[in-house]
Amino acid sequence: MRRWDIFCKIVDNFGDIGVCWRLAKQLEHEHAINVRLWIDDLNIARQLIAALDTAQRVQRVDNITIAVWDADTSFDQAAEVVIEAFGCDLPESYLTLLQPDNIWINLEYLSAEPWVEGFHARNSKRGDLTRHFFFPGFTRATGGLLREHDIVKNNQKIASSKQLQSDFFRQLNLPLNDDSATLNISLFSYPHAPISDLLSAMADSSTKISCYVPTTSILPKVAAFFGKEFITAGDHLRHNNLNLHVLPFLSQADYDKLLANCDVNFVRGEDSWIRAIWAGKPFIWQPYLQTEDTHLLKLKAFLDVFYSGCEGAAQQATIAMHNAWASQQITASTWQDYLSNINTLKTFTVQQTSALASQPDLATNLVIYIEKLHHNKI
Numbered sequence: 001m002r003r004w005d006i007f008c009k010i011v012d013n014f015g016d017i018g019v020c021w022r023l024a025k026q027l028e029h030e031h032a033i034n035v036r037l038w039i040d041d042l043n044i045a046r047q048l049i050a051a052l053d054t055a056q057r058v059q060r061v062d063n064i065t066i067a068v069w070d071a072d073t074s075f076d077q078a079a080e081v082v083i084e085a086f087g088c089d090l091p092e093s094y095l096t097l098l099q100p101d102n103i104w105i106n107l108e109y110l111s112a113e114p115w116v117e118g119f120h121a122r123n124s125k126r127g128d129l130t131r132h133f134f135f136p137g138f139t140r141a142t143g144g145l146l147r148e149h150d151i152v153k154n155n156q157k158i159a160s161s162k163q164l165q166s167d168f169f170r171q172l173n174l175p176l177n178d179d180s181a182t183l184n185i186s187l188f189s190y191p192h193a194p195i196s197d198l199l200s201a202m203a204d205s206s207t208k209i210s211c212y213v214p215t216t217s218i219l220p221k222v223a224a225f226f227g228k229e230f231i232t233a234g235d236h237l238r239h240n241n242l243n244l245h246v247l248p249f250l251s252q253a254d255y256d257k258l259l260a261n262c263d264v265n266f267v268r269g270e271d272s273w274i275r276a277i278w279a280g281k282p283f284i285w286q287p288y289l290q291t292e293d294t295h296l297l298k299l300k301a302f303l304d305v306f307y308s309g310c311e312g313a314a315q316q317a318t319i320a321m322h323n324a325w326a327s328q329q330i331t332a333s334t335w336q337d338y339l340s341n342i343n344t345l346k347t348f349t350v351q352q353t354s355a356l357a358s359q360p361d362l363a364t365n366l367v368i369y370i371e372k373l374h375h376n377k378i
Contacts, residue, residue: 003034005079007069009088010041015288017045018271019146020085022252023107024064026148026363033367036079038069047249078102081370084131100128103373105366110136110145110270112302117141121369134369136362138305143369147361151256151278152353158260159280168257173234174245182208183339184262188216188272189286194328195221198266201335203242211244212258219246264342266325280353282318282345284325299326306352314344 004027008020020037027033039045046052051061057068067073069091078097083105084090090104098104120135120142136143158164166176177184185202189195195218202209213222215233223231226239233248250258255272259265259279267276268286276283285302287295303322307315321338324330338345360368 002032002081003036003079004081004083005036005038006083006085007038007088007090007094008040008085009069010039010044011086011088014044014048015269015271016086016088017048018252021045021048022146022148022271023083023363025062026146026361027367028063030149031363031367034065036065036067038067038073040069042066042068048252050251080374081105083107095126095129098129100130102129103370104129104131105370106131106133107366108133108135110274111298112138112305113298114301132369132373134366138302138356140359144360144362144365145274145277145356146363147274147278147357149361152280152357155256155260155279158257165261168254168261171254172247177210179208182210183264183342185209185211185264185266186258186262187211187213187218187266189218189266189268189325190289191217191221192289192328193218193286193325194330196225197330198325198335199225199239199242199244201330201332203240204332205241205336205339207339208241209243211242212247212262213244214247214255214258215249222246263346277353277356280350282342282349284318284321286325296326299323307348310348311344314341314348317341318345 006020006024008016010017017039024035024037028035042052042054046054049061049066052066053059059066073091075091075094075097078094078099079102081103082090082094082098085107086109087106116135116137117139119133120137121132123130123132125131134143136145138145158168162176169176199211199222202211213219219231222244223229226237226244228237231237231246233246235246237244237246247258256275256279259275259281262281265276265279265281265283266286267273267283269288273285276285285299287298289295299322303319307318310318317337317340320334324334
């Protein structure tokens, strides 16, 4: 069995480890690759990987070897393939083990910007070593999107089965919303988002809303909106047409199910963004905040690519909603206009999900790319 090393530095709580953990599992489960995942913060990682024992420096979880990466780490040998996730910089002691025959991949962040196609699969030299740059993306000229082979089908099953929906909400000690006039909405964002404006718009809209908020760093903002000092998992809060449910921190599998169960999903960063696409439901994406408003360029690039074929009014409504969410100022009219176009956006999103799912996924593209590199070295 082939052995790959993946290095993950947890920079933004869950995004980096979320992508790396999904990639590691898919490489092992679908491509029979022996993966060793090096993580620099097991305490944060444990929130996503519940079986992780933070007292162990090396352990096996779900057939993946997970190892601590810190100043005390001693590396025995380099793997056949090493993936440096998101430019995290390989430790010098590991670099000294690399030989020209080792394949060194820098897995980049996801972006829909046009320049990605030109930079995907380029390389640079570091002495005798070659560093290859692998860019995820939304076209066949990029590395593709991270997607397990059955995720879209599983999400469609959930969306079409009242029993599966009921089972999921019962697991969370919540009743299934049987009122077809009520929208189910999930909310996952960075704390600087205009959360109070959004909740106010939801509460005052003509549509009844059940909002599901997993336990994350935005809970203080949510609590403040309801006039509470704090809120915790299991709390249910109501204001006018808004019913809000505070969920525990969810596993990746349960978060995927939440997205599939909801009518609209607010997502952030990279991992939840991709999962919202595979859920096939309308979503609002919040890019990671960057200096000089670079994140707004990334947002515009994505909106241009994803919604290019959308009907005029619905396209304008979702672009306005995304921009308002990113610019930290949402009005009730922006939200209501978005809801007025929700049926068109539902149909369109399903079409886009299907189109993107017809492209090769990132893990498969990565395996093929590395096999070609290996062949060229022989």
